Amino acid sequence: MLTALGDPTRQAILESLSDGPLAVGELAADLSSSRTISRPAVSQHLKVLKEAGLVIDEQIGTRRLYRVDPEALRLVREHLDHFWERSLSSFQRRVASDTTEKRPRDE
Amino acid sequence: MLTALGDPTRQAILESLSDGPLAVGELAADLSSSRTISRPAVSQHLKVLKEAGLVIDEQIGTRRLYRVDPEALRLVREHLDHFWERSLSSFQRRVASDTTEKRPRDE
DNA sequence: ACTTACGGTAAGTTAGCACTTACGGTAAGT
DNA sequence: ACTTACCGTAAGTGCTAACTTACCGTAAGT
Numbered sequence: 001m002l003t004a005l006g007d008p009t010r011q012a013i014l015e016s017l018s019d020g021p022l023a024v025g026e027l028a029a030d031l032s033s034s035r036t037i038s039r040p041a042v043s044q045h046l047k048v049l050k051e052a053g054l055v056i057d058e059q060i061g062t063r064r065l066y067r068v069d070p071e072a073l074r075l076v077r078e079h080l081d082h083f084w085e086r087s088l089s090s091f092q093r094r095v096a097s098d099t100t101e102k103r104p105r106d107e
Numbered sequence: 108m109l110t111a112l113g114d115p116t117r118q119a120i121l122e123s124l125s126d127g128p129l130a131v132g133e134l135a136a137d138l139s140s141s142r143t144i145s146r147p148a149v150s151q152h153l154k155v156l157k158e159a160g161l162v163i164d165e166q167i168g169t170r171r172l173y174r175v176d177p178e179a180l181r182l183v184r185e186h187l188d189h190f191w192e193r194s195l196s197s198f199q200r201r202v203a204s205d206t207t208e209k210r211p212r213d214e
Numbered sequence: 215a216c217t218t219a220c221g222g223t224a225a226g227t228t229a230g231c232a233c234t235t236a237c238g239g240t241a242a243g244t
Numbered sequence: 245a246c247t248t249a250c251c252g253t254a255a256g257t258g259c260t261a262a263c264t265t266a267c268c269g270t271a272a273g274t
Contacts, residue, residue, distance in 0.1 A: 002109075002112050002113065002118060003113055003114070003115060003118075005109050005112070005113065006109065006110055006112065006113015006114065007110075007113065007231090007232080008110060009232080011109060011110075014190065015190070017194070018190050018193040018194040018197065019193065019197060020197045021197075023250080023251090024250075024251060024252090025249090025250065025251080037233090038233070038234065038235090039250090039251075040233080040234075040235085040236095040251085040252080040253080041232070041233055041234080043251065043252060043253080044232080044233085044252090044253085045232085047252085047253095059241095061241060061242065061249095061250085062240070062241045062242065062248095062249055062250045062251075063241095063249090063250065063251085064250080064251065064252090067194075068190070068194040070191060070194050070195045073187060073190055073191040073194065074191060076187055077184060077187050077188065077191060080180060080183055080184050080187065081184065083121065083122070083125050083175070083180055084177060084180040084181060084184060086125040086126065087124070087125040087174075087175040087177050087180065088177045090125065090126060090127045090128075114261090114262080116262080130220080130221090131220075131221055131222090132219090132220065132221075144263090145263075145264065145265090146220090146221075147221085147222080147223080147263080147264075147265085147266095148262070148263055148264080149221095150221065150222060150223080151222090151223090151261095151262075151263085152262085154222085154223095166271095168219095168220085168271060168272065169218095169219055169220045169221075169270070169271045169272065170219090170220065170221085170271095171220080171221065171222090
């Protein structure tokens with residue numbers, strides 16, 4: 001899931017979609033304001049994002065609306081939280097042992 | 108920064124480092140328990156992670172200890188939070204307008 | 215000074231990925 | 245039925261990023 005978030009274009013796609021659902025063509029037009037990206041390319045990125053569970057699609061007539069799945073973002077956030085807390089606690093343990101080693105009876 | 112997190116090997120490196128600081132050789136040995144990764148490859152990944160600000164290094168004798176920067180993880184988390192909140196609010200707005208459209212005078 | 219340990223880096227190779235073009239398929243409008 | 249709009253996908257290409265091998269520098273121990 002983090003791997004799917006690695007590509008800058010896909011990050012831009014999610015950024016656009018986070019403002020609200022968009023069809024594929026609209027997305028391509030929206031992204032072309034900054035980068036130059038073809039519609040098929042957008043389609044392929046959406047496929048990756050969908051398989052990663054970051055995006056949900058819904059067919060409406062000939063159009064196909066894509067929206068971000070808030071639940072997926074919550075999962076990524078939780079995952080990073082684990083990282084963060086573990087590294088933070090190990091960091092604090094290190095600092096604590098440092099001070100006790102250097103100042104055994106400080107207070 | 109998210110782009111640097113995209114590579115699976117770098118994710119594994121951060122996972123190992125989140126348990127505590129490690130030297131390059133130790134990291135390579137630790138990762139070889141699951142994947143097969145050479146020491147130079149680890150070095151190159153650490154360079155990317157360092158340039159992305161996700162990792163901090165410290166020279167101790169001939170060894171070089173790497174640790175994750177908790178502050179960087181906090182930044183990534185905040186970035187995702189923005190995404191999450193925006194997509195969530197747009198989602199809620201959509202739900203709200205749907206219900207008001209379908210049940211204009213409900214409740 | 216010699217050796218050993220440790221790790222960064224240059225050079226070269228390869229696999230994969232992002233992209234374009236071209237095509238086909240479906241839904242709605244006339 | 246024909247046309248138009250919209251989109252997914254197959255096929256092919258180019259580039260880049262991840263990897264290995266080889267080499268060099270530095271720090272500490274003898």
